[in-house]
Amino acid sequence: MLGVIQYSLLTIFWAPLVGVGLYGAGLAIYRLFLSPLAKFPGPKLAALTRKYESYYEAVQNYEYLWKIKAMHEKYGPIIRINPHELHIDDNDFFDKLNSFQGKWEKDPYTAHQFANPGSLVGTIDHDLHRKRRAAVLPFFSKQKIYALEPVIQSTIDRLCDKMQFYQKTGQSLNLRNAFKCFAADVVAEYCFAESGGLIDKPDFAAENWVQHQQGLKSGLRARYFPQWYMPVVRGAPAWIRQTVDPAAKHFEIWHRDVEGPVGRMETRKNDEFYEKAGHRTIFHELINSPHLPPAEKETIRVIQEAGAMVGAGGESTSQVLTAFMYCLLANPQAMSKLREELRSVVPTADSPAPSLRQLEALPYLTGCVKEALRLRTGKIARHQRVPAGRSLYYKDWEIPAGTIVSMTPIFVHIDPEIFPNPHTFMPERWLNLNEAERQRLEHYFVPYSKGARQCAAITLANSELYMCIAAIVVRFDLELFETDEWDTEMAIDSHHHSPRLGSKGVQVFAKKSTF
Structure with a gap:
C-alpha cells in the first residue's frame, strides 16, 4: 500500500x-x-527561441537591430531572426513588402505590446485597419495642416518664450525634453483642443518623459510574452503590477493622460467649445461622425487611438527635431547656409514668422529636413508585415502565407551605394538633381515607411520640422553644452530611436540671436 x-x-x-x-x-x-521556416538561414538559437532576441533587447540594451545587420553580413539578404519571423535586407524589396497591393496584417507580437487593439498601430486585421486609417487620414491632408498652421505657430511661440527664460537665467536646457513638449502639445491640441500645457511645466516636464520612457520599455518587454499578458497586467491590482513589472505603472500613467481629455470631449454635447478653439479637432469629429459604426466610437477604443496618436506624435517628431538641431549646431557651415536662405523670407529676427508654404519652397531647408529624417528616422524599429492568404516571394525563396516578414528602414538610409557618406549630414545631396537622380533618392527615402501601413501623420510631422527649426534658428543662437554625437547616434532601438544609457540628451545654452 x-x-x-x-x-x-x-x-x-x-x-x-x-x-x-x-x-x-x-x-x-x-x-x-x-517548420516551413526551417529552410531559411540564420542562427539556430534564433530559430529555436525568442529568448535569443529578448537577450539582445533586455540585456544588451535594445540592440537587436544591429545584431540583425551583422547576421545579414554572415547569412545573406534573407534570414530567420526568431521562430516566427524573417528579415530581409534588400533595398529593392522594400516597395514590395510595403505595398498597397494585397492584404497586409500586423505582427501579433508587436500589435499587443501596448495593449491598444483599438488603435491603428494595434490593429492586426487588414480590412479593419484600412477602415480606421480611412477615418483619420483626411485630418492629415495638406489643406488640413495648412489650416492648422496657427495652432502650430502659437505652440512654437510658447516654446520660444520658455527658451527665452533659459536665455535670461543662463541655464542650459535639454532640447529633447523641450521638443517632446512642443510635439506632444501640438498633437494633443489637434486631437482634443487641449494641449496639455507641457511646455509650461518646470524643466520641460522632465519627470513626465522619464515615466513615458519607462512605460515604453514595459510595452517592449511585452513582445516576449503571450498576447494576454499586457491586458491582464493592466487589469490587475496595483501591487501585482508593481511585482510583475514595476515599469507597468508608468505605462498606466501614459494611458491615463488621455482619459481626461476624451472624457471631457464626450460630455460636451454641442460644438461651442470646439468652435471657440478655432480649428477642427480630430476626436470630436470622429466621435460625432455619422459614418462610423458605434463600436468604433466606444470610449475605450477612442482612448486607445488617442493614446497611440499622442504618444507616437510626440515621441517620433521630437527625436527627429532633436537630432536635426544637433546636426545644424555641429555643422556651422550648414547653419550659416540655412540662415542665409531663411533671410529671404524672414529679414530679421523680429520679422513675422513665414508661412509653411514659404518654408517648404526653400531648397536648402528642404534638404536639411530630408537629411534629418534620413539620419534620425523617428522609429528605427524594424517594420513587420504579414502577407494574408497568400505566399510572398523573394528571389527564389517562397515565404509561406501568414509569415511575419520585416525590413528596417534605417538600413536603407545608411546604404553607401544609395547615399554616399551615409552617416554625414549633407543637405546638398538633395540639391541640384536632375529628375532621374531626384526620383532615385526619393524612391529610397522611407522615414515614414510606405504602403498600406505607412504613417498617417506625415504632413503634420513635416510641418513641425519646417516651422519649429526655422523659428529657433532665426530667434536664438544655440551653443552645445556637454553634448556630442554620442548623445544622438542611433544606438538603441527602444521602438523609437533613443540615445545611449547615460546620455543627458542634447543640452544647449540659448543666447540672443545674431540673425
Missing part, C-alpha cells in the same frame, strides 16, 4: 515535468527541422 502511495506521488510530481520536457523537445524539433 505504501509503495502504491509512493508511486502515485512520484507520478504526480514527475508526470507534469516529463510532459513539459516532451513538449519542449517536440517544439524544438519542429522549429529547427519541420
Whole structure:
C-alpha cells in the first residue's frame, strides 16, 4: 500500500515535468527541422527561441537591430531572426513588402505590446485597419495642416518664450525634453483642443518623459510574452503590477493622460467649445461622425487611438527635431547656409514668422529636413508585415502565407551605394538633381515607411520640422553644452530611436540671436 502511495506521488510530481520536457523537445524539433521556416538561414538559437532576441533587447540594451545587420553580413539578404519571423535586407524589396497591393496584417507580437487593439498601430486585421486609417487620414491632408498652421505657430511661440527664460537665467536646457513638449502639445491640441500645457511645466516636464520612457520599455518587454499578458497586467491590482513589472505603472500613467481629455470631449454635447478653439479637432469629429459604426466610437477604443496618436506624435517628431538641431549646431557651415536662405523670407529676427508654404519652397531647408529624417528616422524599429492568404516571394525563396516578414528602414538610409557618406549630414545631396537622380533618392527615402501601413501623420510631422527649426534658428543662437554625437547616434532601438544609457540628451545654452 505504501509503495502504491509512493508511486502515485512520484507520478504526480514527475508526470507534469516529463510532459513539459516532451513538449519542449517536440517544439524544438519542429522549429529547427519541420517548420516551413526551417529552410531559411540564420542562427539556430534564433530559430529555436525568442529568448535569443529578448537577450539582445533586455540585456544588451535594445540592440537587436544591429545584431540583425551583422547576421545579414554572415547569412545573406534573407534570414530567420526568431521562430516566427524573417528579415530581409534588400533595398529593392522594400516597395514590395510595403505595398498597397494585397492584404497586409500586423505582427501579433508587436500589435499587443501596448495593449491598444483599438488603435491603428494595434490593429492586426487588414480590412479593419484600412477602415480606421480611412477615418483619420483626411485630418492629415495638406489643406488640413495648412489650416492648422496657427495652432502650430502659437505652440512654437510658447516654446520660444520658455527658451527665452533659459536665455535670461543662463541655464542650459535639454532640447529633447523641450521638443517632446512642443510635439506632444501640438498633437494633443489637434486631437482634443487641449494641449496639455507641457511646455509650461518646470524643466520641460522632465519627470513626465522619464515615466513615458519607462512605460515604453514595459510595452517592449511585452513582445516576449503571450498576447494576454499586457491586458491582464493592466487589469490587475496595483501591487501585482508593481511585482510583475514595476515599469507597468508608468505605462498606466501614459494611458491615463488621455482619459481626461476624451472624457471631457464626450460630455460636451454641442460644438461651442470646439468652435471657440478655432480649428477642427480630430476626436470630436470622429466621435460625432455619422459614418462610423458605434463600436468604433466606444470610449475605450477612442482612448486607445488617442493614446497611440499622442504618444507616437510626440515621441517620433521630437527625436527627429532633436537630432536635426544637433546636426545644424555641429555643422556651422550648414547653419550659416540655412540662415542665409531663411533671410529671404524672414529679414530679421523680429520679422513675422513665414508661412509653411514659404518654408517648404526653400531648397536648402528642404534638404536639411530630408537629411534629418534620413539620419534620425523617428522609429528605427524594424517594420513587420504579414502577407494574408497568400505566399510572398523573394528571389527564389517562397515565404509561406501568414509569415511575419520585416525590413528596417534605417538600413536603407545608411546604404553607401544609395547615399554616399551615409552617416554625414549633407543637405546638398538633395540639391541640384536632375529628375532621374531626384526620383532615385526619393524612391529610397522611407522615414515614414510606405504602403498600406505607412504613417498617417506625415504632413503634420513635416510641418513641425519646417516651422519649429526655422523659428529657433532665426530667434536664438544655440551653443552645445556637454553634448556630442554620442548623445544622438542611433544606438538603441527602444521602438523609437533613443540615445545611449547615460546620455543627458542634447543640452544647449540659448543666447540672443545674431540673425
